[in-house]
Amino acid sequence: MSRYIIRRIFSVIPTLIGVTFVIFMFQRLIPGDPAVAMLGEHATEESVERLREQFGLNRPLFLDREALAKGDIAGFFDSQYIRYMNRLVHLDMGESIHRRIPVLETLKIRFPATIELAFFAMFIAIIIGIPTGIISAANRNTPIDSISMIGSLVGVSMPIFWLGLMEIMLFAVMLQWLPAGGRISVGIEIESITNLYLVDSVLTANWVGFKDASEHIILPAIALATIPMGIIARMTRSSMLDVLQEDYIRTAKAKGLGRSLVLFRHALKNASLPVVTIVGLQMGTLLAGAVLTETIFSWPGIGRWVYDGILGRDYPIVQGGTLVIAFVFIGVNFFVDIMYAFLDPRIRYN
Amino acid sequence: MAEITTEEITVTDFAVREHRSLWVDAWRRLASSNTARLGMFIVAFFILSTTFSHFFWEYEPKKDLNYSLKLKPPTLIPNEEVPSVHPFGTDKLGRDIFRRVVHGGWNSLRVGIVAVSISLFFGGLTGLFTGFYENIDTTHIERLVLFGLTGLVLGSLSAWVAAQPIQAIFFAILGVIAAYFKNFQKGKALRMVVFTIAGALIGAILGAFVSGAAALISLIWGAITGALLSRPLDGKFFSNVMMRLMDIILSFPGYLLAIAIVAFLGPGLEKGMIAIGVVGIPVYARLTRSAVLSVSQKEYILAAQSVGEGHGRIIFRHITPNILSPIIVQTTMGLAGAILSAAALGFLGLGAIPPEPEWGAMLGDSYRYLTSGAWWAVLFPGLAIMFSVLGFNLLGDGLRDALDPKLRT
Numbered sequence: 001m002s003r004y005i006i007r008r009i010f011s012v013i014p015t016l017i018g019v020t021f022v023i024f025m026f027q028r029l030i031p032g033d034p035a036v037a038m039l040g041e042h043a044t045e046e047s048v049e050r051l052r053e054q055f056g057l058n059r060p061l062f063l064d065r066e067a068l069a070k071g072d073i074a075g076f077f078d079s080q081y082i083r084y085m086n087r088l089v090h091l092d093m094g095e096s097i098h099r100r101i102p103v104l105e106t107l108k109i110r111f112p113a114t115i116e117l118a119f120f121a122m123f124i125a126i127i128i129g130i131p132t133g134i135i136s137a138a139n140r141n142t143p144i145d146s147i148s149m150i151g152s153l154v155g156v157s158m159p160i161f162w163l164g165l166m167e168i169m170l171f172a173v174m175l176q177w178l179p180a181g182g183r184i185s186v187g188i189e190i191e192s193i194t195n196l197y198l199v200d201s202v203l204t205a206n207w208v209g210f211k212d213a214s215e216h217i218i219l220p221a222i223a224l225a226t227i228p229m230g231i232i233a234r235m236t237r238s239s240m241l242d243v244l245q246e247d248y249i250r251t252a253k254a255k256g257l258g259r260s261l262v263l264f265r266h267a268l269k270n271a272s273l274p275v276v277t278i279v280g281l282q283m284g285t286l287l288a289g290a291v292l293t294e295t296i297f298s299w300p301g302i303g304r305w306v307y308d309g310i311l312g313r314d315y316p317i318v319q320g321g322t323l324v325i326a327f328v329f330i331g332v333n334f335f336v337d338i339m340y341a342f343l344d345p346r347i348r349y350n
Numbered sequence: 351m352a353e354i355t356t357e358e359i360t361v362t363d364f365a366v367r368e369h370r371s372l373w374v375d376a377w378r379r380l381a382s383s384n385t386a387r388l389g390m391f392i393v394a395f396f397i398l399s400t401t402f403s404h405f406f407w408e409y410e411p412k413k414d415l416n417y418s419l420k421l422k423p424p425t426l427i428p429n430e431e432v433p434s435v436h437p438f439g440t441d442k443l444g445r446d447i448f449r450r451v452v453h454g455g456w457n458s459l460r461v462g463i464v465a466v467s468i469s470l471f472f473g474g475l476t477g478l479f480t481g482f483y484e485n486i487d488t489t490h491i492e493r494l495v496l497f498g499l500t501g502l503v504l505g506s507l508s509a510w511v512a513a514q515p516i517q518a519i520f521f522a523i524l525g526v527i528a529a530y531f532k533n534f535q536k537g538k539a540l541r542m543v544v545f546t547i548a549g550a551l552i553g554a555i556l557g558a559f560v561s562g563a564a565a566l567i568s569l570i571w572g573a574i575t576g577a578l579l580s581r582p583l584d585g586k587f588f589s590n591v592m593m594r595l596m597d598i599i600l601s602f603p604g605y606l607l608a609i610a611i612v613a614f615l616g617p618g619l620e621k622g623m624i625a626i627g628v629v630g631i632p633v634y635a636r637l638t639r640s641a642v643l644s645v646s647q648k649e650y651i652l653a654a655q656s657v658g659e660g661h662g663r664i665i666f667r668h669i670t671p672n673i674l675s676p677i678i679v680q681t682t683m684g685l686a687g688a689i690l691s692a693a694a695l696g697f698l699g700l701g702a703i704p705p706e707p708e709w710g711a712m713l714g715d716s717y718r719y720l721t722s723g724a725w726w727a728v729l730f731p732g733l734a735i736m737f738s739v740l741g742f743n744l745l746g747d748g749l750r751d752a753l754d755p756k757l758r759t
Contacts, residue, residue: 018598026610065513073563150385153747157739159690159710161697162732165717169725180721288603292694296717306606307698310613322606330601 004341012334019326020088023319024081028061056083088323094316103320106305111324112195113183114301117293118286120198120217121224126279129229133236133275137244138263148233155230164223164296171219178215181298188212220297224290228282235278239271246270273343280336287332288325379752386748392741400455409453411705416444424726439726441716443705447727451734454707459738461623461692461701461708466684468627469634474677476631477638480592482646482665483585484639489661493529496588497579501525504575511571512557512564520552521575528579542580549576593639596632604629608691612700619708622701626691630684637680641673648672675753682746686739693735709735 035051036043052058060066060079067075087094093103132152136145172180184190184197190209193200198217201210243249244267252262294304302321309317370378380386403409422431424439438447488496505521528545553572557565599607611625645651646669654664695701696710704711709731716727 014594015597015601018594019601022598022602026614029614063511065511067563070561070563073566076563076567146385153743154736154740157686157690157736157743159693159697159713159732159735159739161694162713162728162735165713165720165728166732169720169728173721173723285603288606291605291609292697295698303606307609310609318610322602322610325603325606326601329603333601 001342005338008334008337012330015330016327019330020085020323021081023322023326024084025061028080056080059083084319093320093323096317097314098312103316106317107302107320107324109195110300110302110305110321113299114287114290114294114303116196116198117217117220117224117290117299117301118283120221121286122228122279122283124221124225125228125232125282128225129232130236130275132229132233134240134263134268136233136237137240138259140241145237149237152230152233155226156234158226158230160223160226160290161292161296163226164220164293167219167223168296178219180219181216181296183213183216183300184209185212185216220293220299223296224286224293228279228286231278231282232275236271236275239274240267243267243271273340276343277336277340280332280339284329284332284336288329376749376752380748383748383751385744386752389741389744389746389748392737393745396455396459396738396741399452400459403452404456407449407452409449409707411450411453411707416440418444420444423724438730439724441712441727442719442724447712447730450707450712451709451730454709454712454731455734455738457619457702457706457708458689458692458696458710458735461619461626462685462689464623465626465630465688465692466681468624469630469684469688470677470681472627473631473634473636474638476592476596476635477640478642478665478670480589480635481639481642482661482669484589484643484646486585486646486655486661488585490529492661493532493584494526496583496585497525497529498522499525500583501528501575501579504571504578508553508557508568508571508575512560512568514556514560514564517553517556517568520556521549521572524548524552524576525579532582542577545576545580546573547576549573549579552576589639592635596635599629600632604691605694608695609698609700612695617700617703619702619706622692622695625695626688629691630688633684634677634680637676638673641676642669645669645672678753679746679750682742682749686742686746689735689742690739 035048035055035057039048039051049058057080062079062081064072064076064079067073067078091104093107095102096106129152132148136148139145168180171178179185188209190197190201190206190213191204193203197213198210201207201213249262249266252266257266288303290301291303291307293299294301295307302325306318306321306325308314309321380390420440420442422436422440422444425434425436428434434446436446436448438451441447441450483492499522501524502518502522505524506518508521509515509517524545550569550573553568553570553575554565557568602610608622608625608629611628612621615621615624651664651668654668659668692701692708693710693713696708696712697714699711699714702708702711704715712731713728713735716724716731720728
């Protein structure tokens with residue numbers, strides 16, 4: 001097992017380096033001069049030049065060929081990319097161009113918001129998706145099966161931004177049951193420990209805050225849960241159907257075990273492997289931030305933040321945010337791979 | 351008692367069935383499934399209605415403007431306030447939403463189709479080649495190309511660094527030599543030493559013309575290149591490199607990567623197509639590759655090899671037809687996904703440029719008016735997205751059952 005993990009770690013490293021490379025390159029390829037963006041259109045040539053010097057923006061992107069031609073090896077490696085990697089190793093992601101707030105500081109507030117939303121959404125997706133899949137498989141080719149499978153296909157086909165808008169219209173505008181957006185109401189304070197509002201409010205026994213935070217999270221979480229819910233239900237169904245055809249299920253039925261016992265004890269356990277995988281992969285996607293859901297519900301998460309950064313040409317935000325998103329994504333997939341190998345020993349030896 | 355004559359008895363030989371091709375069989379299975387029929391109906395409805403309206407129902411988005419009819423709810427019977435019929439209501443500029451939804455379909459579906467074609471073409475080819483060469487022995491010429499290209503790619507880095515294009519050519523030649531003398535000291539340490547020194551010498555001598563530092567850097571890089579070229583590189587190496595590249599694209603969440611690409615290219619429908627297409631490449635590459643891997647060890651491939659058919663012919667004549675089923679299914683489902691992504695980009699204002707109608711952009715235009723009660727401006731474009739995506743998904747599901755009865759569950 002440990003050999004397998006080590007092998008996987010080694011195969012992940014080039015991907016990680018490649019990701020930093022791509023992110024760095026993308027930033028510099030996008031039209032627009034960051035120094036001008038920082039100072040505004042009317043800045044003098046001189047001050048722009050000074051800023052370039054200060055942030056190293058006047059250095060070559062990857063390697064300095066002119067320094068090499070002059071025989072200066074240290075200067076050769078003194079490039080924007082190497083400086084960027086060097087800062088990254090020291091966990092310095094720079095500061096926002098427009099707001100002058102360190103990227104890492106904002107990340108500490110923004111990322112928990114995304115984590116909270118992702119876990120809540122995944123919770124909803126699992127508690128509805130898995131039972132739906134099981135019921136469908138157990139009642140194969142009945143109207144119940146057709147309805148729940150078409151239902152989950154509708155879920156997969158749903159434009160979630162549209163669903164979110166419809167939710168706002170129904171629950172926030174017409175019925176006025178739940179707030180239309182944001183993470184918490186104005187005037188309600190939650191002492192920040194982990195920056196996960198639901199967890200923090202429970203830890204500090206702040207029940208008013210807990211109620212308010214849960215009211216805010218329900219609508220975006222439902223919108224975000226729709227697609228994973230459909231995927232999980234379909235995966236559970238097809239995996240259960242595979243397992244239900246196995247000989248040992250027939251044996252279990254033949255020796256007179258009850259239907260629910262066969263279904264849950266014999267079938268579900270063995271059908272859970274692909275479901276666990278798909279849950280993990282979907283979790284990776286959710287943690288990567290949901291630009292659309294976060295936009296519609298004004299949820300202060302990481303997806304929306306990076307999107308605004310791209311539109312505002314705020315390079316450090318885009319670099320830092322995308323990097324964290326990509327690393328989390330790779331990390332979750334890595335974890336899923338390891339879990340899979342742990343649960344299914346055949347993988348390890350392949 | 352009736353007489354039975356021999357003419358009345360039709361003999362059915364159950365052992366000899368009417369000949370049906372694989373595709374006819376699949377079509378019958380497809381047509382017999384209710385959900386697939388529903389999917390086909392929805393898809394046909396959207397394709398026909400948008401195509402017909404595009405060609406036969408004129409619409410000029412740039413001239414469509416009528417402030418007196420701003421944000422009117424759906425009206426089927428003309429009245430004093432709204433003198434014309436608007437089954438889906440009107441939007442913030444008084445434009446008929448029904449008309450824009452019908453015409454918007456042309457753009458939305460087009461984005462989907464072009465984007466999927468891009469992903470399918472590049473991803474499919476990558477998957478075909480990586481899958482095929484993963485465990486097939488390379489021919490002599492292929493090895494020459496592989497080694498030459500490896501030398502060229504690695505050499506061009508050092509050539510770029512030292513601003514000396516000639517280096518790339520020298521390293522490519524070194525690669526070709528390594529491939530040509532593949533049996534020289536095969537698998538022995540001596541081979542590695544020889545090629546490492548050769549690479550280092552090429553780098554150092556050429557680099558020395560530029561500067562001492564350049565010579566040093568080129569020497570180190572040349573040694574690494576030479577060492578790599580001394581290894582028995584094969585199809586598996588090529589396959590690994592390509593799949594790592596795909597992994598890098600895959601490690602960015604799709605939407606964010608698409609947004610970044612559009613930010614780079616600038617907004618517009620065509621840019622959206624490219625962005626969504628690029629994001630989809632690794633999906634098709636992986637799928638095609640695994641499909642190729644599953645057939646490339648089959649007997650008929652071995653047979654084709656043993657009668658001396660070329661690799662290109664094997665790939666396109668023997669492998670491609672046999673991996674079509676999963677790719678057709680993925681393409682159908684991929685169309686659904688691409689339409690959804692196109693709508694998302696449009697919603698964020700990165701797709702169609704206004705006033706061009708597109709479902710996602712229509713939603714993005716109108717959602718601010720939701721709080722003032724204009725639900726119709728948001729409901730109908732959204733329904734159009736949902737139903738078209740659902741149609742492709744249903745069809746894809748049906749195709750999966752029809753094309754691969756083994757997978758049928």
